[in-house]
Amino acid sequence: MKSLDVCLSPELLHLFPIKDRSVVIADILRATSCMVTAFAHGVKAIKPYASLEGCRNSKQPGIFIAGERNGLKVEGFDLGNSPFEYMAxxxxxxxxxxxxxxxxxxxxxxxxxxxxxIGSFLNLSALADVLIKENRDVLIVCAGWKGKVNLEDTLFAGALAHLLSSHYNFECDAPLIAEAVYLQAKNDLTEAVSQASHTRRLNRLNIFKDISFCLTPDQYPVVPCLQNGYITLPG
Amino acid sequence: MKSLDVCLSPELLHLFPIKDRSVVIADILRATSCMVTAFAHGVKAIKPYASLEGCRNSKQPGIFIAGERNGLKVEGFDLGNSPFEYMAxxxxxxxxxxxxxxxxxxxxxxxxxxxxxIGSFLNLSALADVLIKENRDVLIVCAGWKGKVNLEDTLFAGALAHLLSSHYNFECDAPLIAEAVYLQAKNDLTEAVSQASHTRRLNRLNIFKDISFCLTPDQYPVVPCLQNGYITLPG
Structure with a gap:
């Protein structure tokens, strides 16, 4: 049986083997939810940039640039970080x-x-199916908030671990921790996340509708995948 | 109202302010449980050593040395890491x-x-009372397992956060995460921890009795505190 582990913050990533694994990236509020929504609405490819200036300088005719920092759309960028923008x-x-x-x-x-x-609640079951089919050890990487763990990414990791629990061994305690958080909150994820620090930040920005949408499982059957620097749909 | 935060692994400690805080260290299986047990049984002081060799070289007449690595007592040391040893x-x-x-x-x-x-289930309520009386912001530091998060320290952080929740603001999401894990598991902590990776390691070493004891709240009213390199009881 293959193993499954959860990295609750990118700051812990050096402790986990990555090679030969299927890695799932989760930034539920809202980057990976936006990406999944975009592909479900026909976007061809997304190129991720860690650096804001790198992304800004990549602007060319025919390319849309999307930028968010601290929950806000970056000035001069075409798109921000609400999944509803990516349905256009x-x-x-x-x-x-x-x-x-x-x-x-x-x-x-x-x-x-x-x-x-690319993982999100929006493509949860489709992602689980692909992971099982790929048959590698799995590492779920929560994007967190500036290095700290956050509730929404942990909930997603727990939901995915729970869905996969009969197919994988949990390697360390982080999958058990994430699964317990998910089981405790699953009857009302939006209520649970409304207590979270990120939501309190975002509520000030009036995006409650985004949050509720980003916590809704199985809206889209797409499973975007990174290859050669671009995120695309396989096949 | 003062704030409370949880650092789920020492590898994340650089992300948290420490100055002016009451810091609680938790290594439930089994270092801090041993320390609390030792003080409840009349030990005068414990000097913690990060380095094994540093500790070994500090051996003098009248000083006991206690050493554990990877769940096992270190050869040549007087004491290991079972709380029952510290009742002698x-x-x-x-x-x-x-x-x-x-x-x-x-x-x-x-x-x-x-x-x-020094925090453990064994001195949970006494510790909560001292923290409230000290009236500083609180940071609970989980010792984890070689940098990774672990279930038992997260459960303790959640139990303490839950006990203190009406007295403190939760600063980020880690207290909510730990509290949810605790609430999900609280009716049978031993059963929950029996699934954990550390327990699976330790069960091989026949210490189920230790685990059950280390998860029992409020056995001792002592709250050891580090000062000038020594852990002692105040006053």
């Missing part, structure tokens, strides 16, 4: 260059995995 | 020099707090 018909078939506070940093740090998948 | 009448009034895999490292990394307390 004009994005269909296009390429987006994206940088966010935590999510795109976590993706950059996770380079080296055999496959790097 | 001959330890009354003595000084112990102690080094452990995780706990004494966490204590060393936490130097800089206004006060550093």
């Amino acid at each position: 018909p004009e994005l269909k078939g296009t390429v987006i260059h994206m940088t966010t506070t935590n999510g795109t940093q976590a993706i950059e740090k996770s380079a080296g995995g055999s496959a790097i998948f | 009448p001959e330890l009354k009034g003595t000084v112990i020099h102690m080094t452990t895999t995780n706990g004494t490292q966490a204590i060393e990394k936490s130097a800089g707090g206004s006060a550093i307390f």
